[in-house]
Amino acid sequence: MAVPVRQSARIGAYLAIQKLRRRDKFPLIVELEPLFQCNLACAGCGKIQHPEHLLRKRMPVDQAVGAIEECGAPMVSIAGGEPLIHPEIDEIVGQLVSRKKFVYLCTNGLLLERKLHLFKPSPYFAWAVHVDGLRERHDESVCREGVFDKAVAAIRAAKQAGFRVTTNTTFFTQDSPETIRSVLDFLNDELEVDQMMISPAYAYEKAPDQDHFLGVQQTRELFQAAFAGGRRGKWRLNHSPVFLDFLEGKIDLECTPWGIPSYSLFGWQRPCYLMADGYTETYKELLETTDWDSFGRGKDPRCDNCMAHCGYEPTAVMESTRSIKQSVRALLA
Numbered sequence: 001m002a003v004p005v006r007q008s009a010r011i012g013a014y015l016a017i018q019k020l021r022r023r024d025k026f027p028l029i030v031e032l033e034p035l036f037q038c039n040l041a042c043a044g045c046g047k048i049q050h051p052e053h054l055l056r057k058r059m060p061v062d063q064a065v066g067a068i069e070e071c072g073a074p075m076v077s078i079a080g081g082e083p084l085i086h087p088e089i090d091e092i093v094g095q096l097v098s099r100k101k102f103v104y105l106c107t108n109g110l111l112l113e114r115k116l117h118l119f120k121p122s123p124y125f126a127w128a129v130h131v132d133g134l135r136e137r138h139d140e141s142v143c144r145e146g147v148f149d150k151a152v153a154a155i156r157a158a159k160q161a162g163f164r165v166t167t168n169t170t171f172f173t174q175d176s177p178e179t180i181r182s183v184l185d186f187l188n189d190e191l192e193v194d195q196m197m198i199s200p201a202y203a204y205e206k207a208p209d210q211d212h213f214l215g216v217q218q219t220r221e222l223f224q225a226a227f228a229g230g231r232r233g234k235w236r237l238n239h240s241p242v243f244l245d246f247l248e249g250k251i252d253l254e255c256t257p258w259g260i261p262s263y264s265l266f267g268w269q270r271p272c273y274l275m276a277d278g279y280t281e282t283y284k285e286l287l288e289t290t291d292w293d294s295f296g297r298g299k300d301p302r303c304d305n306c307m308a309h310c311g312y313e314p315t316a317v318m319e320s321t322r323s324i325k326q327s328v329r330a331l332l333a
């Protein structure tokens with residue numbers, strides 16, 4: 001499926017409208033978590049450490065759709081847990097797509113082939129399959145053998161069925177410039193996925209493995225070496241050039257935690273997808289009652305090693321719209 005020009009145009013128009021309305025805070029994408037349960041238990045995951053009764057809970061369709069409507073974001077990334085475990089996930093996706101929201105359904109791929117028939121290809125819908133590396137590296141990252149092969153088979157099946165397929169790759173200290181290049185080359189050239197997202201892992205306090213999260217300097221050196229020789233231009237990365245400059249350490253950015261808010265079974269999570277400093281019932285309350293200036297590197301120690309896209313990609317997008325040069329770079333990318 002073609003690169004979504006329609007999506008870029010809609011997001012551009014959405015940003016222009018926010019500017020005209022002089023809104024200084026607004027959501028670009030919502031991270032929607034309609035359940036916390038997963039069929040994997042990755043060592044670097046900070047999302048599944050809830051008591052059993054919470055892991056069994058599922059968000060009702062109306063609640064999920066109502067939250068997205070209330071905040072007005074044009075894009076939704078459905079995560080979890082594993083969203084394909086939710087018995088009404090197809091209904092949630094269908095209702096959001098019918099409202100012309102651009103939906104990314106994040107999955108580890110294990111249930112994708114079995115549930116593919118529940119979804120329809122659409123310019124408003126894309127799979128986002130979790131692939132942390134080639135076979136050995138990915139299976140090590142998700143702590144189970146055979147998951148890489150299943151994810152690859154699922155990607156091929158979804159592409160064959162006409163879906164837009166993107167991937168999501170998280171890097172840890174076990175990664176090297178070579179492992180980054182090998183997985184991105186494979187996804188880009190061999191599997192020919194539509195777009196790829198990359199991120200250094202966030203150091204979740206609850207993650208079982210606390211020894212392999214990257215620091216800021218390590219992240220910069222790793223991406224600088226991985227992108228060397230103009231490689232980054234040949235990969236279909238689903239990021240703005242400004243965010244990729246940030247990962248490489250060419251520029252520094254401040255976090256914009258309100259740009260990609262997170263809604264889960266607990267409500268709107270303060271301040272971002274990665275940290276939970278309480279919840280609000282409505283998006284309005286989240287915006288109005290959060291002290292946004294107290295988060296980010298140098299302000300909160302939990303942010304010190306964070307270079308995750310959910311905090312810095314919104315900043316990069318805003319930067320891109322402020323300068324003609326950056327807007328042209330983003331368009332070309």
Ligand code: SF4
Pocket residue numbers: 038039040041042044045046047048080081082108130142
């Ligand atoms: S697949 Fe995702 S949600 Fe499931 S355990 Fe792994 S990181 Fe966590």
Ligand code: SF4
Pocket residue numbers: 255256257271272273274275295296297302303306307308310311312
């Ligand atoms: S830097 Fe921003 S995105 Fe990262 S943990 Fe802090 S508030 Fe969240």
